Amino acid sequence: MNIQLENLVSIYHENTPFEHLALNNISAEFKENTYYGIIGHTGSGKSTLIQNLNGLLLPSYGRVRIGDITLKRKTKQRTIHRAKQRVGMVFQFPEHQLFEETVIKDVMFGPKNMGMSDEEAREKSAYYLKLLNIQESLFEKAPFDLSGGQMRKVAIAGILAMEPKMLILDEPTAGLDPLSHIETMQLFQKIQQDMGMTVILVTHDMNDVYEYTEEVKLLNKGNMIRQGKTEALLTNKVLLEQYNLEVPDIVRLTFDLERKGIQLAKTPRDRTEFIKLYREWRDAHAE
Amino acid sequence: MLSKMLLGRYIPGSSVIHHLDPRAKIVCVVLFMIIVFFANHWTGYLLLILFVVSITKMAGLSLIFLFNGLKLILILLVFTFMMHLFFTKGGIVLIDATLFTIESAGVVQGVYITIRLAMLILITTVLTLTTSSVSLTDAIERLCRPLKTLRLPVHEIAMMMSISLRFIPTLMDETEKIIKAQSARGSTFMTGSLKSRMNALTPVFIPLFISAFKRAEELAVAMEVRGYQGEAGRTSYRVLDWQYKDTLAIITVIIFGVFLFMIRQ
Amino acid sequence: MIEFKNLTFKYRAADENALDHISLSLKQGQWTSVIGHNGSGKSTLVKILMGVLTSYEGEIVVGGETLTEENLLSLRKNFAIVFQNPDNQFVGSTVEDDVAFGLENNGVEREEMVERVEAALDTVNMLDFRTHEPSRLSGGQKQRVAIAGALVMNPDVLILDEATSMLDPKGKREVLESLKRIHGMKETTIIYITHDLAEIDISDYAVVMKDGQVISQGDVEDIYKDIDALESSRLVLPFTMAMSKALSDGSYMSYDELVARL
Numbered sequence: 001m002n003i004q005l006e007n008l009v010s011i012y013h014e015n016t017p018f019e020h021l022a023l024n025n026i027s028a029e030f031k032e033n034t035y036y037g038i039i040g041h042t043g044s045g046k047s048t049l050i051q052n053l054n055g056l057l058l059p060s061y062g063r064v065r066i067g068d069i070t071l072k073r074k075t076k077q078r079t080i081h082r083a084k085q086r087v088g089m090v091f092q093f094p095e096h097q098l099f100e101e102t103v104i105k106d107v108m109f110g111p112k113n114m115g116m117s118d119e120e121a122r123e124k125s126a127y128y129l130k131l132l133n134i135q136e137s138l139f140e141k142a143p144f145d146l147s148g149g150q151m152r153k154v155a156i157a158g159i160l161a162m163e164p165k166m167l168i169l170d171e172p173t174a175g176l177d178p179l180s181h182i183e184t185m186q187l188f189q190k191i192q193q194d195m196g197m198t199v200i201l202v203t204h205d206m207n208d209v210y211e212y213t214e215e216v217k218l219l220n221k222g223n224m225i226r227q228g229k230t231e232a233l234l235t236n237k238v239l240l241e242q243y244n245l246e247v248p249d250i251v252r253l254t255f256d257l258e259r260k261g262i263q264l265a266k267t268p269r270d271r272t273e274f275i276k277l278y279r280e281w282r283d284a285h286a287e
Numbered sequence: 288m289l290s291k292m293l294l295g296r297y298i299p300g301s302s303v304i305h306h307l308d309p310r311a312k313i314v315c316v317v318l319f320m321i322i323v324f325f326a327n328h329w330t331g332y333l334l335l336i337l338f339v340v341s342i343t344k345m346a347g348l349s350l351i352f353l354f355n356g357l358k359l360i361l362i363l364l365v366f367t368f369m370m371h372l373f374f375t376k377g378g379i380v381l382i383d384a385t386l387f388t389i390e391s392a393g394v395v396q397g398v399y400i401t402i403r404l405a406m407l408i409l410i411t412t413v414l415t416l417t418t419s420s421v422s423l424t425d426a427i428e429r430l431c432r433p434l435k436t437l438r439l440p441v442h443e444i445a446m447m448m449s450i451s452l453r454f455i456p457t458l459m460d461e462t463e464k465i466i467k468a469q470s471a472r473g474s475t476f477m478t479g480s481l482k483s484r485m486n487a488l489t490p491v492f493i494p495l496f497i498s499a500f501k502r503a504e505e506l507a508v509a510m511e512v513r514g515y516q517g518e519a520g521r522t523s524y525r526v527l528d529w530q531y532k533d534t535l536a537i538i539t540v541i542i543f544g545v546f547l548f549m550i551r552q
Numbered sequence: 553m554i555e556f557k558n559l560t561f562k563y564r565a566a567d568e569n570a571l572d573h574i575s576l577s578l579k580q581g582q583w584t585s586v587i588g589h590n591g592s593g594k595s596t597l598v599k600i601l602m603g604v605l606t607s608y609e610g611e612i613v614v615g616g617e618t619l620t621e622e623n624l625l626s627l628r629k630n631f632a633i634v635f636q637n638p639d640n641q642f643v644g645s646t647v648e649d650d651v652a653f654g655l656e657n658n659g660v661e662r663e664e665m666v667e668r669v670e671a672a673l674d675t676v677n678m679l680d681f682r683t684h685e686p687s688r689l690s691g692g693q694k695q696r697v698a699i700a701g702a703l704v705m706n707p708d709v710l711i712l713d714e715a716t717s718m719l720d721p722k723g724k725r726e727v728l729e730s731l732k733r734i735h736g737m738k739e740t741t742i743i744y745i746t747h748d749l750a751e752i753d754i755s756d757y758a759v760v761m762k763d764g765q766v767i768s769q770g771d772v773e774d775i776y777k778d779i780d781a782l783e784s785s786r787l788v789l790p791f792t793m794a795m796s797k798a799l800s801d802g803s804y805m806s807y808d809e810l811v812a813r814l
Contacts, residue, residue, distance in 0.1 A: 042690070042720075042722075051467070054471060056467050056470060056471060077475065077478050081473060081475065084470070084471055084472075084473055085473065088471070089468075089471040091464065091467070091468045091471070094468070096461075096464070096465065096468070096494055096498060097465060097468040097469060097472075097490075097494055098494065099489065099490045099493035099494050109472055109474075109490065110472035110473055113472060113473030113474055113475070114473050144497065147590075147591075148590070149590075158472060159471075159472070162472065162473070174718065175717055175718050177589060177590050177717075177747035177748070177786075178747065178748055178749070178750075178787070178788035179589065179786050179787070179788050180590075181788075182788060204720040204721055204722075205721070207791075246721060249791040253791075253795070253810075253811070256811045257811065257814060260811065260814075262814065271791075271794060271795075271798075274795075275795075275798045275799060278799055278814065279799075419645075420645065421645040421646065421649065449645060450643065452645060453642065453643070453644070453645045453686070453687075456685070456687035456688075457639050457687050460687070501640075502637075502639070502640045505635065505637060505640035505641065506640050506641065506643070508604055508635075509635060509640065509641035509643070510643055510653075511604075512602050512603075512604070512628065512631075512632075512633055513632075513643075513653055513654040513657060513701070513705075514628075514629070514654055514657035514658055514705075515643075515653070515657045516657065520657075520658075520659045521656050521657060521659060522655075522656050522659050522660060522661065522662060522665070523656060523662070524648070524649060524652035524655070524656055524662065524665050524666075524669070525649065526662060
């Protein structure tokens, strides 16, 4: 299942003095089984864009195709509901949406809304909770008695249990300590690979975008500036600086070494690869 | 719809009315609430309308803008008018249908009462549109100070009011976020029976309450470590500056009231 | 000078000590980072110092005076603190009102208040926003206003309790820049609580905590002498240090030094 945006325009408070053009004629595609990053400065339209991908917002003009579902200006609730099942959304600080008496009931909320039976919802919920390392002994506890990290996992399980085909992550590591940050990002990578899911990551952290995503879409002031392979866009220092985005650490170090005359075989994608390539270069140049 | 609502909104500006001391404005509005009842025939009501319209103009607000913002209130006004139309009896019978009669006193009374109500709503809207919530709470606190002798916790109430007002935008943003998050999990707020719509609110209210309590707790600690210990020994950063023009405003309203009283019939 | 002597504290519902015989001394005018994983006890330490948590064992000595319930209020006037969540520490309805809050509580005269509020907002570069509503500011701006609200009290000690952990990279930078300016200007003692090792290199002294205990302390170079201990404390090496460990001798170095060494 692909998502296609066709000339998407999004306007807030249309026909009032507060009118604001948030997205300007965006055309883009999100393909199956691909890890995407959406990058751009605050106010670039990232958040508006992802809300258009599952019907939380409807296009002011243009259309969004999610497989055989089309979302337009006046699409009916029933159709929007189906779009929400297909495209799951993990918001920033997802633990803030927990409300049920027990962990398992909270995770079952989404699946049941999507029409699953009690049994089916319970089965799926238990499966995804365990996948995220939440022990069965915690299932009947109140979600608010868990640690912050566990609460976030429960909230994420609540989205996964709806079995969406696509997953949108909005700043999924906000407020986490560095170790939990790495664990969370690795978890999403594993989910993406094991389940063959499309994942769309929205974040300010260029290191994460560089390390985990395959494709990047760069937005600025509501316009789609560039779409392409992560290794092409995030190694384009001029482009990143032009749009006030950080250069990933690894890319910066590779470039600085290049200036010193150390030319690695290619620009590495993560720390491990960097270390390997650097050692190779060192060995080749050792007299 | 909501974005066009004017009730309780503040629109910054630099008109004479904006610059009046908020205490003067509140006193004037209270006086006006009494004065409204002095009018008892068409000249009086005409003067009331003229008075309110000129104040609106002085505040730099357009009547069309106010009218658009108060459309919802219009329903209330129409309802008031209808009530009097049908239920106030007296004078000549204008329409005599089998189910109801409309008599001339009903029409007259309906028009008068509706004007009164409309003017009251307009004048209080002008007050809130031209005065920030901070100034309003300040003014209320100071005007209510004499009530302290009755052991009323005026300072505490004012503090509560201003903190609540300060947290309204934060909680509104939060509500919107939670609604979106639950809606992404398939929660429906717009469809189904009244009962199912009410049920759909639980997933919104519980997270909202939890977060509000957490905020309150953290805020309390923050206030404590910043040395808050109630009113004793406290000074105030904001000052209200009563000027000649504020006294003048009140005198003008009183004169208008006296005049309206004199032309009563 | 603040000294923690053999400090032990247990939360009522907990099985284990949140703080386990902590002894520390923090020097006047020094920027001390206290670093540790979530639940390592770093915030508990601050809460005890601020008098939010009581019933601890051990002793806290502030400027030669042992902290007791009686002198808590007067000693606390020397401290000011900025918390993690920028939204939950705003009292005032506008930026300047909020900064003035502490001064109002202490009965400072109005003219003096205006001067001090202005100076504090100027230090964090927020003077242009003085009449703005806090809810319309960015995270970094909110925290800078909170710092101004702390600074305006002319504290000897400024405490930041994970004050940057909810901010985006830009907000973090803004806050750190403001802190550097403050530290340089007045030699204010800064206690900077964080879970991010990448943030300690600006400090003069660092304390590493794990499970309620101090596992190492010293200047930043000393902290990196035992990289394995850091990694086993649920801490993550910052990029430069990870590279130093993998490709050089693992000693503390700046990014430029790393580039020069490779």
